Amino acid sequence: MKRFIALMGIAIMAFAACSKDVIKETKPGSPIKFRTFVDNTKAQEVTNYNMEYFHASAITISTDNDVAELDDFFFKDVQFTRIGDYFYSYPTYYWPEDNRAFVFIGHYPSMEAIGATSRLYIEKTTNPDNTESAELKWEINDFAPAQQIKDQVDLITGFTLGNIESSQSEDGVKMFLDHALSQIAMRAFSSSSTYTYKICGVRIAVPRSKADMRISSFPSSFYFTYKTNEITVYEDTYDTPITLENWYQNIMNPESGNAILLPQPLTAWNPESDPTNQAQGAYISVKLQITDKNGNQVFPESGEYGWAATPLGGQWIGGNRYNYTLDFTNGAGFIDPTEATNPGKNVLGDKILLTSNLGAWNDKVTVEATNSDLIGHWIGLKGNYIDSDDQIEHKYETAEEVENWLGEFYDFVVPDDHTLKIKNAAGEYNTPTTFNVVNNEVLMDCFRVGDTYQLKPYIQYIDETSAIIVNTYVYTNYTRVQTIYYKKNPLE
Numbered sequence: 001m002k003r004f005i006a007l008m009g010i011a012i013m014a015f016a017a018c019s020k021d022v023i024k025e026t027k028p029g030s031p032i033k034f035r036t037f038v039d040n041t042k043a044q045e046v047t048n049y050n051m052e053y054f055h056a057s058a059i060t061i062s063t064d065n066d067v068a069e070l071d072d073f074f075f076k077d078v079q080f081t082r083i084g085d086y087f088y089s090y091p092t093y094y095w096p097e098d099n100r101a102f103v104f105i106g107h108y109p110s111m112e113a114i115g116a117t118s119r120l121y122i123e124k125t126t127n128p129d130n131t132e133s134a135e136l137k138w139e140i141n142d143f144a145p146a147q148q149i150k151d152q153v154d155l156i157t158g159f160t161l162g163n164i165e166s167s168q169s170e171d172g173v174k175m176f177l178d179h180a181l182s183q184i185a186m187r188a189f190s191s192s193s194t195y196t197y198k199i200c201g202v203r204i205a206v207p208r209s210k211a212d213m214r215i216s217s218f219p220s221s222f223y224f225t226y227k228t229n230e231i232t233v234y235e236d237t238y239d240t241p242i243t244l245e246n247w248y249q250n251i252m253n254p255e256s257g258n259a260i261l262l263p264q265p266l267t268a269w270n271p272e273s274d275p276t277n278q279a280q281g282a283y284i285s286v287k288l289q290i291t292d293k294n295g296n297q298v299f300p301e302s303g304e305y306g307w308a309a310t311p312l313g314g315q316w317i318g319g320n321r322y323n324y325t326l327d328f329t330n331g332a333g334f335i336d337p338t339e340a341t342n343p344g345k346n347v348l349g350d351k352i353l354l355t356s357n358l359g360a361w362n363d364k365v366t367v368e369a370t371n372s373d374l375i376g377h378w379i380g381l382k383g384n385y386i387d388s389d390d391q392i393e394h395k396y397e398t399a400e401e402v403e404n405w406l407g408e409f410y411d412f413v414v415p416d417d418h419t420l421k422i423k424n425a426a427g428e429y430n431t432p433t434t435f436n437v438v439n440n441e442v443l444m445d446c447f448r449v450g451d452t453y454q455l456k457p458y459i460q461y462i463d464e465t466s467a468i469i470v471n472t473y474v475y476t477n478y479t480r481v482q483t484i485y486y487k488k489n490p491l492e
Helices: 007-019 399-410
Strands: 004-006 034-037 053-060 073-083 086-089 102-108 117-126 132-143 156-162 173-176 182-189 195-208 211-216 221-226 231-243 259-261 264-266 283-292 297-299 306-311 314-316 321-327 353-359 376-387 393-396 411-416 419-422 431-438 441-444 458-462 466-474 479-489
Touching: 053 086, 102 173, 132 156, 156 173, 156 211, 182 195, 182 283, 195 259, 195 264, 195 306, 231 259, 283 321, 376 399, 393 399, 399 411, 441 458
Parallel strands: 004 132, 034 173, 182 321
Antiparallel strands: 034 086, 053 073, 053 102, 073 086, 102 156, 117 132, 132 211, 182 259, 195 231, 195 283, 211 221, 264 314, 283 297, 283 306, 321 353, 376 393, 376 411, 376 479, 411 419, 419 431, 431 441, 458 466, 466 479
16 A cells, blocks of 8 residues: 655654644644744735735645545634734634644735635645655645736745644744745946936836646745746836936836836847847836936937836746846947837947846845955945834935935045044044955954944945945934945055
């Protein structure tokens, strides 16, 4: 007779065995509540701090049977709402007295909110040794990101195990939720002394826009089956144009935030062989105006703004942020394939230089900064901070605002690879401190107490002309994330 091995069941039995090692006195019938754990994000994204509710289902597990009875839901698609640090349902569901274990499936937002349906099922496989395995899976059907970037949601979901002995009433069930989708951000700069670029919109063109998603349990993993003919163009424009400088600026609509789209492989548009994009290749495009040093408009030929594109290949993976940087210093790419006049032709000069940094959703990108990278004269250009308790972005955009905000770190010099000098009240750079860069963190002796550094500025990005520095301050009831954009000048 075949021996049935339920992977989910093995996990549950191990879970139950561990829970018997330390048994605390519990009160049968206490309410089921959750604590959630989500990666830190920003803007329209879901975080531990801004999530006010999520939905959950609970099913009973029996290790006596070959498979769990999937229709034996203790509760299904119930909303749990934050009260303080915990999430409670209304009406309240209580732990049963028999100490049974549950599998909990959590997700945000609701299936109704995203226009999708879901089902829970067991997928069996036969192993080479003629045993059988089974895995619990949750399927979300017909999911599609909203057409408007401002309306797109951060889909998070996950599985966890719990019973009353392991999930004490004072602790709650620890529900770990993962980001299922990919986040797309765009920034741009130009070091051209010949042309001025103004941007008032972005476009992410023809990625796959609808899919069925399967989530496997323990640990959670995501698989997508795409609807073949479901592709779209995500476009967002804004009224106040951004004039490119020789430092990086976010060109996404600040009122919309970053795009949140389906993870997927991307086949790049070929402007030479397919100028009108009949093959429906992927590209990103910006709505821009180009003028020369005399103020004469050189693009578009007619109208105030036109669309300029650059092909986009590679692959988006769920849970990652893709930070695309567009360099307009030597060119402006190709005329968008949807434009009526000269689609696929060079806009101006060479192609746009496109680079991409892959970051976790805490926005730390994969640069490798060294001590010598900091040598130079640094002046703060702009910045912002966001507190975890209210998620409100506070901006500082003028020289006076930035100087008053940053104080002594508004203007500083690094004459060598171990010394940082801060300007004093008399305007002299004679307040030195030694420093060392370790894993992109600037460790300064002026912030050192024993073996601990009270502040470790993080170098999110740095090159020959600019840098982005992130400071994280942890207070008793909230965390403040401060982002500063610096321009690097030569040493005098």
